[in-house]
Structures are given as C-alpha cells and as structure tokens.
Amino acid sequence: MTAMQNVSLGAHYAVHLPAPDDFAFWRERARALIQCDIPPDRISWVEPGSTGDLFAAEGPARREKRLPTPEPDAQPVRASKRFMKLARNAALHSDQQRFGLLYRMLWRLQSNPRAMEDKADPDVRQIEELDKSVRRDSHKMHAFVRFRAVDEDHYVAWFEPDHHIVRANASFFMRRFANMNWSILTPRGCIHWDGETMRESGPARREDAPQGDPVEDLWKSYYASIFNPARLKVGAMLSEMPKKYWKNMPEAELIPDLIAGAQAREAGMVAAGEREERGRPDTLEAVARGIAGCRDCPIAECGTRAVMGEGPPNAPLMIVGEQPGDQEDIGGRPFIGPAGQLLDDYLNSTGIDRAAAYVTNAVKHFKFAQRGKRRIHQSPQAKEIDTCRWWLEAEREIVKPRLVLALGASAARSFLGKTVSISKARGASIALEDGAELWVTAHPSYLLRLDGEAREKQSALFANDLAAVRERLVELGV
Amino acid sequence: MARITNAQSIKQKLEILADAAKYDASCASSGSAKKNSLGGKGIGSTEGMGICHAYAPDGRCISLLKVLLTNHCIFDCHYCVNRKSSNVRRARFTPQEVADLTINFYKRNYIEGLFLSSGIIKSSSHTMDQLVEASRILRVEYDFRGYIHLKTIPEADPELIYQAGLYADRVSINVELPTREGLARLAPDKDENQIEGALAKTKSRIIQAKDEKKRFRHAPRFAPAGQSTQMIVGADNATDSDIVGRASNLYGAFGLRRVYYSAFSPIPDASAVLPLKRPPLMREHRLYQSDWLMRFYGFAPDEVAQATEKDGNLPLDIDPKLAWALKFRESFPIDVNRASKEQLLRVPGLGTTAVGRILAARRHRTLRLDDVAKLTQSIAKVRPFLIALDWRPTTLTDRADLRVLLAPRQEQLELF
Structure with a gap:
C-alpha cells in the first residue's frame, strides 16, 4: 500500500504534541507529512491541554486517525539552516497557530526554496514576528529573573514568561551560574541546577518561591541612587521594562516614588537654570524685589529679610562682603554692624568714599544659629554662595563697576567660582570676564575676632590692601 | 575623615558612591570575548550580547554595578560633582567590599558585572592600584567571569594600566571635553596630551594582545571589549560640528569602540564657572544619532557637519539624517x-x-x-x-x- 492510497481525499489529520515546546517532535511529524504530500490545510496541530483542534467535535475516531507513513524512497524534505533556526525559536511562541504556520512555510519551501528571502511575504513576516517576540521574551528572562537566597547557597527565582521558553533557556543560566545551586520556578514548568545536573519539574505557583532576601535592600538603594532625576524619561523605561514585569522585580516598587520625587529633585537642581531662562532682572529695584521672594537656598527659610546692596547705581567701586549679620538684618542695610563700622574706619583713613561705592553682600540673607536669645553668625556653604551668585551677577551687570573689592573668601568665591586662600589671592588684581578688576582681601569681621599681635599684623595687611585699591582707583581715574 | 568613613555602613557608602557614578554614561556590557563559568570555580558569563537587567526612570539601562571606589578627589574639575572644592558627602569602599558587593548582586542576577571608577586619592598610581586590586580579587580569588569595565587614570603608572587591561573586559579613559580650551578651563588638573597618550598606548596594547592571541593560544587577553571614552556636552561652548569632528578623530586615531556623550547635568554642587541649565538631553540624543550615521550609515564627519545649522549645532526638532536630506x-x-x-x-x-x-x-x-x-x-x-x-x-x-x-x-x- 502506498502513501497516496493511504490518504483518502480530504482526510484530516490531528497531530498531538507531547509538550508545547517539543520542536523535535513537530519536526519528525512535519517531515513525514510532507513526504506523504499532505497539504497544510488538512492538518491541525494540537498542544497538550489546548482546545486548538477545530475538528475534535466531529468525533474521536477522526482525531485518532493514524498518521500516514512515507514511502522509504520518498523525496527528502529540505529547508535552509536559517529557516530551521527561525522555526526552532518561533515554535516556542504561545500562539496556537504557530505549528500550522511553520508547516505551511515548510510546505512552500519545497517548491520555492528561497521563499524565506521575500520579507514582504505575509507568512515570512508572521514567522519573523513570532521569532522576534520569543527572542524578546527570552532576553527579558535573562535580564529580569531575580534570584533570592534560601538557606546555604541555594538561589530560587520566580518568573512568568509569556511563551514556552523556560527549557530552551536553561543552558544560558547553567553557563552563567555553573557553580551555584539554583531553581527557576515558573507557571510553565521549573528548572533546577545543582552544579552538575539539570532537573525539570512541573508548573509552580508564586507562593512556592521565597519572598525576600536581605541583599535586595542594598540593590534597591543602588537602583534609587544610580537614577538621575534630571533626566526623567519614563516612556523609555516603560518600553524596555513594561509594567507586567514589575511585580517580580524588587526594585520596581520604588519607581512611583522616584518619579514623583524626581520632579521635585529636578526642580531643585535646575531652579537656578530656570531663573536663567526667565532672564536676569535689569534694574536694582527688580533685584531687590527678586531677592525678597527668593527661596532657592535654605538660608532664605530662616525667617530673615533679604538685605539689598546700596550705593550709586553707576559706582566705579563695588564692595562685596559675605552676608548680612544680626544688625544688618534688623536694619535692612549692608555693613552697619560692628564689622561695618570697622570697615568705615579703614575706608575713611585710606581715603575711599563709602558713599561713592556700591556696597553689597555675596549672600543676601542672614544665616545664623539660635543660642538662647542671641543669633550666632554661620558661614554660608559653598553651594549657598553659588546659588546666590546669580543675584550678585545681576547687580554687577547693572552697576558695571570698574573695580570690585571682595571682602573674605565667600565674596571671592562668588566671583571666582572656587574657594581661594585670601593670603594667596590678596594684593594683586584678578581680571574678570567683563574687563573689571577683582581685588581680594580679608573680611573686617576676621580682624574683630583676632587680638594681640595677630590682629596688628592682619590689620596692617588689610590697610595695605585698601591702600592698593585706592591707588588703583586713582590710576583708573575714578 | 577616616573615622567618619568607617562608621558608614555598606548601604550608606553604596548610596553615596553610586550617586557619584551616575554621571558616567556608559553601561555597555556587550562585545567582549565569550566566556562562561563551566569548568571554573566561580560564576559569570559574557556571551557577546549585553543584557540590561533593569531600567531606571531616567530611561537608562542598568547593566553593571556602576560605582566609584571613592569620591574623595584631589582634582578640581568644575563639571564634576566630586571635585575637591565640592561639599558633597564623601565615602570610600575597600577593594574587598566592591568585590563582595559585585558577587552578591551577580548571584541574584541583578547585574552583568562591574563598572568601577574612582576619584583620585593620594596619587593617580595609588588610586589605579586600588582599582586593579578590586578586579584582581574578582578575577583571581572569586574566579568571576562576568563583565568588568575599569576606568583608567591617564596619569597613573603605565604598568598598572596594563594590569587593568588584563583583568577588565573594557577599559576607558575620559577625554572629558570636546575642546582643548574647555579642558584647560574646566579641568585644570588634566592634560590633553597625557589623556591622548594613554589612549594611544592602550590601543597599541589591544592590537598587540590580539596579535599574540592569534599565534599563541594561551596568550593573555587584554581588554577584549576594547576601549571607550566619554565627553561632556553642554558644559563648554563646543558646537556639534566640533564634537562630531573630535569624535571622528578619536574613533580613527585610537580605535575606540564607543565615544559616549554625557549631557551636562545640573549637579547638586555645581561650580560657579558652569551654566546652571537643564541637561541638553535632546542635543545628546542628536549627537548619538550622528555618531550612528558615521559608524553604520557611511556618513563622513564633514557630511554630518553639513547637516548642522548656522550656529554649528544640529537641529533639535528633526534628526540629523533628515536634516541632511533636506539640505x-x-x-x-x-x-x-x-x-x-x-x-x-x-x-x-x-x-x-x-x-x-x-x-x-x-x-x-x-x-x-x-x-x-x-x-x-x-x-x-x-x-x-x-x-x-x-x-x-x-x-x-x-x-x-x-x-x-x-x-x-x-x-x-x-x-x-
């Protein structure tokens, strides 16, 4: 009896696969069926536990029809290596039509061996789509499986793949964790490795997997710290790590908070940048209004008032101190406390007219610590000086002084962008970008804190610096 | 300072040192030699394709444990959050702590490996020695066969950089800024000649190691995933034409696998010399696109430059290839x-x-x-x-x- 006689016209065959990912079984059967010349529309491929067999209702006899056996001298079935690779992977897809599709393509390849090259063909495209989503699923499994340690050196993970990929990916995890005992539990079956052999077991439930691991705490800290809130791109994250994976990834529970917090953190980080976009105020009145409402650094939250600079709006000399003190905060004017009086004395004796200079501070609010009834001066941090520098720059742009005298390291930092040593920077002019000259000297309050010989020495240096500034002002003809 | 550091827990250190490392753009774990842990004592594999184990809400992939060994630094580069004059919190890992953290993360399948960089402490050579020690513990003591990327320090002893290449899959040296003037202004402690010298030396060693590997089966591998570099975009006045030109020179001269662009982020403790602006993310994206045009689409650097607008920058609303086609x-x-x-x-x-x-x-x-x-x-x-x-x-x-x-x-x- 030949194969052809065995096949009555219109007979329909159902092939029952032993496992949904049993490609080798499909290959055997497909080879035989093609050799018997059974066209694709007369075969249904049935997975275990599926209802994919449309003809099952027509009676058990039809389902159990014996598959035909090919003639010994039947034509061999041929397919390219590329097709085999693609088919092997696409067969892992959870789409129930996949084996039918693969058979149809194999059937077509017998008459047109190059059919796979036509990328615009619907069957080719569909197989490539299946392959692509299986590859993606496998890749996500490699990436998103999270092991948890249970007792000594046994690591267990729970993963929910979309397709029948668990067995096919066992070797990846074996090569990677060769000397570790591990199990991957999934609803589609489990794999276990003990360092020597791979074992398989039936489907597992989520509750079978361990619920926590102390190292997860460290991992979550890492995840939160490596995230840069200034670059929030939630869409890019979601396309690569869709929400369906989140429930099995410990770090994912942080995401909503990180996103919510990012806007606030970013706002803090670029507050100064936003001001830049707003444009600098171009009158001293606007600066005064601006600093009164400024809350860009913590000092402004101390409940003190902003102290604006004072002096002619076109003064050739600009004197910059550190920040308002107790007296200045109460009086609302710069340099009126003890240090201001000392400065006035020195300016008078040197012959510099304070009324002709524009006097201001690097930081506009008073920073202090409360000790009983007294408010004790606190030095501003570098960050706070840098934040407030924006207002100082605005003042300097309006006043356009020829010469700037910075009193103390904080004031010097506002212009130089780095903390310099007064002893090294004093006594010579430093060119600023707009052509003005910067002179640096100590802050008068420094002199107030010294006594004895040290005070005498520093006072002399301070007087020298002021004299040099006066000389330079004369040279500049102002 | 040491007393305070000792009191910090691993978790606190990790927070500080991962936070400090987030401005490094590279997280690639691909393109290395294939290796796996079968027949070894430890764990780890690299199989050509990199794996992103998680994505942060900034859309960037987390493939490696990217940390600094320490964020103490004797240099004062203005764009860097870890510069000497910055008042960020400081911390320091020991090489052993980094190695243990890597292994613990790797065993749970959180990462592909380690990307280790560091601030400069004591001297460049001392720092490099510590980086090499961390990778030595991983490779020799733990027989770790995952991915290691070491940032090398151009001023360090060349022998140490050579050691680094023996343990690491990839080594990198940052050119930092696209122009010489930018480097002089913003990274006063660094020297372009020294950086380029180190890049050239690493290139010749990679070529030499490949050649030896062809003749002798047991010749040691040297940085099988090659070398890469990074430059910061938006911190100085360099135009996109300048940047693309520089990148193309770097690819040509030093056989780099990748040039990374990092949009200058407003760092928590920014230097006054720098613009305080939102990071130019779209500009960074356009630069990567032009990088791809040069590497995979047969565009010459001057052709990418033709796509720029009058100010020398690529248009932000359309991609550079469309811009070129429209011109x-x-x-x-x-x-x-x-x-x-x-x-x-x-x-x-x-x-x-x-x-x-x-x-x-x-x-x-x-x-x-x-x-x-x-x-x-x-x-x-x-x-x-x-x-x-x-x-x-x-x-x-x-x-x-x-x-x-x-x-x-x-x-x-x-x-x-």
Missing part, C-alpha cells in the same frame, strides 16, 4: 528597486534593518509602496524620498514646507 534634496528621490545599499542608507526613515530587508525582498518582486510600508517603520516619513513601482513623489520632494510636514508635531498642552 541635499537633489540626491532624492531614489528608486527603491534600483538604488544601491549606500543610497538607501541615506534615506531618512530607513534604518540598517529596513535596508537589508528591502535588498532581500526586491530580488523576489518589484516593490510597490505597499511592500515598502511592510518593511519599514513609517511609510509617511520615507515616501517623499523614494520611487517605487506605483509611486513617484513628484513635487513632494521639492516642497518648501517639507520640513514642517516631516518634523514631529509639537503637542499642544492640555489644560491642567
């Missing part, structure tokens, strides 16, 4: 059934995959516009530049408002 409309439309691969790669909207598919499909049929639509992402985008069997764009290619038609729509904001 050189005489090269279009091209016939999708006849054009060479090189011509097809110039069509905005056709990627390398689509071009491959078109070349394969047209051996079997003469392509209609419908067929092209099946092979590409968006037919609307490529249509003005193509001729197919049933399609000719006639006046479309020459329309004055073509840019407006093809640029992504500006989305109107909703009332809140």
